[in-house]
Amino acid sequence: MNVKGTRDFLPEEMILRQQALEKIKNVFEIFGFQPLETSALETWEVLSKKGAGGDEILSETYSFKDKGERMIGLRYDLTVPLARVISDNPNLPLPFKRYQIGNVWRYGDVAKARFREFLQADVDIVGSESLLADAEVIACAIECFNALGIKEFYVRLNNRKILNEILRLSKISENKFTDILRSIDKLDKISTDDVIKEIENKGISKDSIKKLLSYTKIKGEPEKVFKEIEELEGLNELKEIISYLKSMKLNSKVKIDLSLARGLDYYTGPIFEVFAEQGIGSVAAGGRYDKMIGLFLGRDIPATGISLGIERIMEVIKERKIIEMTKSKTKVFVIAVNDRLRNKILEIVQMLREKSIKVDYDLRSRTLSKQLEYASSLGIPFAVIVGERELKEKSVKIRNMKTGKEEIVSINQLAKKF
Amino acid sequence: MNVKGTRDFLPEEMILRQQALEKIKNVFEIFGFQPLETSALETWEVLSKKGAGGDEILSETYSFKDKGERMIGLRYDLTVPLARVISDNPNLPLPFKRYQIGNVWRYGDVAKARFREFLQADVDIVGSESLLADAEVIACAIECFNALGIKEFYVRLNNRKILNEILRLSKISENKFTDILRSIDKLDKISTDDVIKEIENKGISKDSIKKLLSYTKIKGEPEKVFKEIEELEGLNELKEIISYLKSMKLNSKVKIDLSLARGLDYYTGPIFEVFAEQGIGSVAAGGRYDKMIGLFLGRDIPATGISLGIERIMEVIKERKIIEMTKSKTKVFVIAVNDRLRNKILEIVQMLREKSIKVDYDLRSRTLSKQLEYASSLGIPFAVIVGERELKEKSVKIRNMKTGKEEIVSINQLAKKF
Numbered sequence: 001m002n003v004k005g006t007r008d009f010l011p012e013e014m015i016l017r018q019q020a021l022e023k024i025k026n027v028f029e030i031f032g033f034q035p036l037e038t039s040a041l042e043t044w045e046v047l048s049k050k051g052a053g054g055d056e057i058l059s060e061t062y063s064f065k066d067k068g069e070r071m072i073g074l075r076y077d078l079t080v081p082l083a084r085v086i087s088d089n090p091n092l093p094l095p096f097k098r099y100q101i102g103n104v105w106r107y108g109d110v111a112k113a114r115f116r117e118f119l120q121a122d123v124d125i126v127g128s129e130s131l132l133a134d135a136e137v138i139a140c141a142i143e144c145f146n147a148l149g150i151k152e153f154y155v156r157l158n159n160r161k162i163l164n165e166i167l168r169l170s171k172i173s174e175n176k177f178t179d180i181l182r183s184i185d186k187l188d189k190i191s192t193d194d195v196i197k198e199i200e201n202k203g204i205s206k207d208s209i210k211k212l213l214s215y216t217k218i219k220g221e222p223e224k225v226f227k228e229i230e231e232l233e234g235l236n237e238l239k240e241i242i243s244y245l246k247s248m249k250l251n252s253k254v255k256i257d258l259s260l261a262r263g264l265d266y267y268t269g270p271i272f273e274v275f276a277e278q279g280i281g282s283v284a285a286g287g288r289y290d291k292m293i294g295l296f297l298g299r300d301i302p303a304t305g306i307s308l309g310i311e312r313i314m315e316v317i318k319e320r321k322i323i324e325m326t327k328s329k330t331k332v333f334v335i336a337v338n339d340r341l342r343n344k345i346l347e348i349v350q351m352l353r354e355k356s357i358k359v360d361y362d363l364r365s366r367t368l369s370k371q372l373e374y375a376s377s378l379g380i381p382f383a384v385i386v387g388e389r390e391l392k393e394k395s396v397k398i399r400n401m402k403t404g405k406e407e408i409v410s411i412n413q414l415a416k417k418f
Numbered sequence: 419m420n421v422k423g424t425r426d427f428l429p430e431e432m433i434l435r436q437q438a439l440e441k442i443k444n445v446f447e448i449f450g451f452q453p454l455e456t457s458a459l460e461t462w463e464v465l466s467k468k469g470a471g472g473d474e475i476l477s478e479t480y481s482f483k484d485k486g487e488r489m490i491g492l493r494y495d496l497t498v499p500l501a502r503v504i505s506d507n508p509n510l511p512l513p514f515k516r517y518q519i520g521n522v523w524r525y526g527d528v529a530k531a532r533f534r535e536f537l538q539a540d541v542d543i544v545g546s547e548s549l550l551a552d553a554e555v556i557a558c559a560i561e562c563f564n565a566l567g568i569k570e571f572y573v574r575l576n577n578r579k580i581l582n583e584i585l586r587l588s589k590i591s592e593n594k595f596t597d598i599l600r601s602i603d604k605l606d607k608i609s610t611d612d613v614i615k616e617i618e619n620k621g622i623s624k625d626s627i628k629k630l631l632s633y634t635k636i637k638g639e640p641e642k643v644f645k646e647i648e649e650l651e652g653l654n655e656l657k658e659i660i661s662y663l664k665s666m667k668l669n670s671k672v673k674i675d676l677s678l679a680r681g682l683d684y685y686t687g688p689i690f691e692v693f694a695e696q697g698i699g700s701v702a703a704g705g706r707y708d709k710m711i712g713l714f715l716g717r718d719i720p721a722t723g724i725s726l727g728i729e730r731i732m733e734v735i736k737e738r739k740i741i742e743m744t745k746s747k748t749k750v751f752v753i754a755v756n757d758r759l760r761n762k763i764l765e766i767v768q769m770l771r772e773k774s775i776k777v778d779y780d781l782r783s784r785t786l787s788k789q790l791e792y793a794s795s796l797g798i799p800f801a802v803i804v805g806e807r808e809l810k811e812k813s814v815k816i817r818n819m820k821t822g823k824e825e826i827v828s829i830n831q832l833a834k835k836f
Contacts, residue, residue, distance in 0.1 A: 032778030360450030
């Protein structure tokens with residue numbers, strides 16, 4: 001039995017995941033991101049750095065003492081390890097554009113599609129304060145979803161500076177900002193009335209809440225929103241990002257949404273979320289965090305990035321049947337009509353494999369029909385049947401497993417058929 | 419700082435690892451193995467199953483209580499999780515040929531090239547008692563090393579049945595077999611005299627040891643060894659495996675070695691090890707384990723497999739400079755001669771990226787020469803320089819970063835150049 005909240009990926013699922021991840025990795029590299037890998041284990045000192053993950057995540061972190069009595073834990077995201085890597089390698093050429101695809105662990109509620117071990121795929125740009133960098137990670141995320149063939153999605157874009165400004169304009173005191181942002185973040189998850197109640201319980205006046213909600217309901221096409229609101233600190237940054245995305249012809253995928261808050265404390269500027277329609281919700285999220293690396297390095301380095309939630313993305317791909325599922329990548333199953341031909345078929349198998357063709361054969365001395373059944377159950381598209389009679393003429397039979405069509409082919413010509 | 423015994427892989431190292439793993443994965447699939455992934459976490463019940471990992475490994479396992487007070491741990495290999503998967507999925511079509519590439523964790527001595535988090539790449543065949551299956555995993559391993567370009571290696575082949583037979587012939591009592599095998603396993607690591615002392619200390623007579631060592635020194639080309647010794651239980655199995663490898667034209671890479679014992683208790687038949695020459699040692703090892711899955715499932719299913727030690731393999735690749743190292747996979751760095759062209763170059767960048775070309779550009783408003791320096795420091799092969807004058811004629815300049823050669827190219831023709 002698996003540890004609760006963790007899973008195995010059998011070949012059928014795994015082949016699908018590999019295909020999706022291959023597409024994502026390819027887009028990451030097209031956008032100039034380079035691969036990084038960090039350890040699953042981090043010291044507790046790193047994981048618990050104030051201003052990094054936050055208390056809520058820490059309470060969900062798998063932690064334990066190693067045999068040297070040092071507290072260590074399993075990483076809960078890929079951003080904190082990145083900040084540590086930057087601090088451990090101060091001479092990396094900047095900007096450092098890296099991607100990392102890896103598991104993270106959180107000991108949370110095991111609800112539908114919430115796992116305790118799950119895969120994230122992150123791109124981050126460290127060392128650029130330019131909003132080009134934010135546009136770059138947003139564009140990269142958009143192109144990932146395009147490459148995956150997930151059509152019904154859009155990017156929600158906001159700015160922590162705007163949120164701070166509207167909190168100030170709503171006369172909410174600064175020490176409550178983080179707490180109130182966490183309530184605002186729930187606007188697309190629970191009812192507005194429930195959010196109002198929650199904010200009231202945090203000691204905010206009805207007038208303040210009214211003012212606040214008059215801002216957070218502002219959302220829509222950038223051009224429309226930009227006309228609607230004239231002046232707000234941080235709005236210019238969004239305009240600049242949109243202008244870059246326009247040059248990349250990707251602006252049509254973006255909506256401004258002043259209700260987007262994102263839970264994490266460390267964001268300092270633009271924040272964004274990829275939202276899949278038809279009831280899926282957030283499938284990627286990120287933002288600018290110019291102060292977080294400083295916690296590790298001792299001096300600030302600006303950074304921005306986005307994290308793709310692979311488990312949700314895989315759900316979308318499976319539900320919408322975007323990629324066809326298959327149980328095997330094998331192309332050809334070679335069958336001997338009797339056991340005497342065992343060594344002979346090994347020669348044929350090896351000849352095909354040397355041409356990089358994915359080939360398998362029977363390892364259980366089964367009958368011809370059982371072997372065909374097995375190949376068929378795995379969805380292998382071709383069988384090569386080796387019989388005494390054909391062999392005498394240096395030929396074999398190819399059977400198309402889908403159509404049942406068969407043809408005799410000379411062994412010399414066999415590899416060319418696949 | 420990293421947790422002791424764990425590492426980060428910066429892009430230069432990571433690109434190399436990706437290239438090597440891609441080759442290995444490709445050979446695995448050519449041999450008909452399908453991908454499987456299991457969780458890093460396993461229950462303590464699974465990890466500590468008697469006859470699976472063994473006490474020595476268990477003492478090196480990262481284990482801890484989860485918040486529900488259940489003992490869990492990080493997997494120490496990929497074989498025990500496979501046995502659990504087979505037991506959890508009793509209806510998988512057999513034989514089940516799977517590969518898994520993943521990290522394992524062991525809290526051991528941090529000596530040279532021994533890490534506490536390290537990558538293994540395993541192929542196993544579950545559900546075939548045929549020696550074809552053993553030949554298949556050995557052949558697959560040989561072809562992996564061929565594909566990696568690692569030339570100086572050979573496979574050491576032995577059989578637990580032979581070892582048991584020679585222990586019996588040496589009049590060693592059965593309850594000491596496992597313990598003595600562990601000493602024999604050291605014959606290629608410490609001096610023969612030290613091994614003799616160790617076995618003596620285990621209460622074995624000088625005569626027995628002499629007899630035993632007269633067998634364990636038998637090694638060499640299969641044909642030669644087969645002539646040398648006439649009758650030993652399990653020898654026929656090796657002859658059969660060699661005959662299959664001969665049909666695959668891979669027998670020249672295999673040597674019989676009666677001193678090969680392999681530490682793990684669970685092997686029941688042929689055992690094998692890929693040995694890299696020039697002081698590297700074991701880079702892959704495996705064998706047949708027909709009784710292990712039964713510990714989990716309750717009924718025996720025969721199995722055989724091999725595990726490639728990726729960390730050692732990477733050392734060989736780096737030391738022998740088999741794959742060229744590079745800091746970036748980016749092919750083109752697009753440069754604007756001034757900041758006014760910023761949005762313009764985004765159009766060009768996006769145009770190239772849409773053709774799947776790996777493209778990057780400046781995110782720090784640096785001068786032309788600083789940008790060229792950055793691209794050069796990452797080993798990016800081409801720069802595209804966008805200037806006002808060329809733009810008027812819908813052209814840009816391509817610079818070969820290695821030769822310094824430049825040419826003017828129309829923007830329409832640009833993508834075709836890469």
